Amino acid sequence: MDDTLSNKIAAGEVVERPASIVKELVENAIDADSTVIEIALEEAGLLKIRVTDNGKGMSEQDAVRAFERHATSKISNEHDLFRIRTLGFRGEALASIASVSKIDLWTSDGESTGTEVHIDGGQLVKHEKAAFRKGTDMTVSQLFFNTPARLKYMKTIQTELGHTIGLVNRLALSHPNIAFKLTHHSQTLLQTTGSGDQLRVISDIYGMAVARKMVPFKGENADYAIHGFVTLPEMTRASRNYMTTIVNGRWIQSHAINRVILDAFHTFLPIGRFPIAVINIDGDPFLTDVNVHPSKQQIRMSKESELLTLIQETIQQAVRGKVTIPGAVKKE
Ligand code: ADP
Ligand code: MG
Numbered sequence: 618m619d620d621t622l623s624n625k626i627a628a629g630e631v632v633e634r635p636a637s638i639v640k641e642l643v644e645n646a647i648d649a650d651s652t653v654i655e656i657a658l659e660e661a662g663l664l665k666i667r668v669t670d671n672g673k674g675m676s677e678q679d680a681v682r683a684f685e686r687h688a689t690s691k692i693s694n695e696h697d698l699f700r701i702r703t704l705g706f707r708g709e710a711l712a713s714i715a716s717v718s719k720i721d722l723w724t725s726d727g728e729s730t731g732t733e734v735h736i737d738g739g740q741l742v743k744h745e746k747a748a749f750r751k752g753t754d755m756t757v758s759q760l761f762f763n764t765p766a767r768l769k770y771m772k773t774i775q776t777e778l779g780h781t782i783g784l785v786n787r788l789a790l791s792h793p794n795i796a797f798k799l800t801h802h803s804q805t806l807l808q809t810t811g812s813g814d815q816l817r818v819i820s821d822i823y824g825m826a827v828a829r830k831m832v833p834f835k836g837e838n839a840d841y842a843i844h845g846f847v848t849l850p851e852m853t854r855a856s857r858n859y860m861t862t863i864v865n866g867r868w869i870q871s872h873a874i875n876r877v878i879l880d881a882f883h884t885f886l887p888i889g890r891f892p893i894a895v896i897n898i899d900g901d902p903f904l905t906d907v908n909v910h911p912s913k914q915q916i917r918m919s920k921e922s923e924l925l926t927l928i929q930e931t932i933q934q935a936v937r938g939k940v941t942i943p944g945a946v947k948k949e
Pocket of ligand 1: 641645646649670671673674675679683706709710711712752753
């Protein structure tokens with residue numbers, strides 16, 4: 618089996634929809650220590666996804682190697698695999714993405730001139746020196762142009778855009794110190810300041826009214842420290858999508874954690890309503906195994922039941938006395 622084909626197969630796993638590509642590109646920008654990241658979409662990303670960063674960039678050699686399979690610069694031995702601090706580490710995202718799209722890359726590590734690389738369906742078409750400031754500017758266009766079956770699965774522009782907005786919101790929440798900007802056909806959908814203040818990001822995303830109503834919470838046990846913000850039952854949403862869990866700076870999805878956040882409210886939440894919540898969990902990376910699925914969105918955690926108890930009790934404590942039963946009239 619040739620490389621192009623195996624990359625295309627691997628792409629099926631990592632590159633599900635435009636949002637999955639945005640995730641990989643933005644995570645690379647974050648791993649490169651960027652402080653400003655701009656994401657510009659056309660046709661919800663199906664036509665074009667452009668991610669620009671001011672990170673450490675790539676040398677000429679790395680810029681070409683980045684599209685080879687297993688070309689990660691982030692892991693060098695097995696020990697690293699259990700102490701992952703970067704968001705990427707498999708070194709297959711770019712190879713996969715390149716196999717089902719067209720890529721235009723400009724990058725510079727600030728040491729030498731800079732490089733441009735152009736790839737078409739996984740084939741290198743052009744690679745040469747080009748003047749560029751330190752950082753990276755990568756455009757992925759004509760997504761799935763050579764895999765029409767996949768293209769057929771794409772939902773409406775609105776649905777695909779919704780997935781990407783949800784994703785960028787969560788990346789921004791996980792990285793309050795990075796200034797994010799998301800645009801669609803030059804309309805700004807999200808802009809954060811990079812001030813480092815998570816509550817400010819919550820306000821940028823969900824609005825000032827929500828941010829003002831947020832109740833902070835904080836707690837720790839022997840292994841984990843948690844902190845975050847949650848709304849009271851008087852300000853809920855009709856979907857679980859407004860609950861965000863961040864473990865060691867990585868946004869993850871955990872049904873178990875969502876469950877205990879809800880449990881903390883006991884029966885005070887109206888049926889089918891969910892709080893807006895952001896929960897940060899920090900612990901030794903050794904306790905969290907992110908190497909479960911290529912999307913790295915699900916993780917395995919040691920001492921999980923103790924952690925769940927900690928979350929439930931901490932939130933319960935924070936909202937205690939503040940919870941009023943919706944619709945109930947206060948006695949004078
Ligand atoms: P991984 O992130 O798992 O290492 P990727 O396929 O996503 O693998 O990227 C391959 C390599 O390309 C990275 O390890 C990194 O060295 C380089 N790279 C990709 N994007 C950027 C970026 N925006 N800035 C600097 N380096 C990058
Ligand atoms: Mg990556």
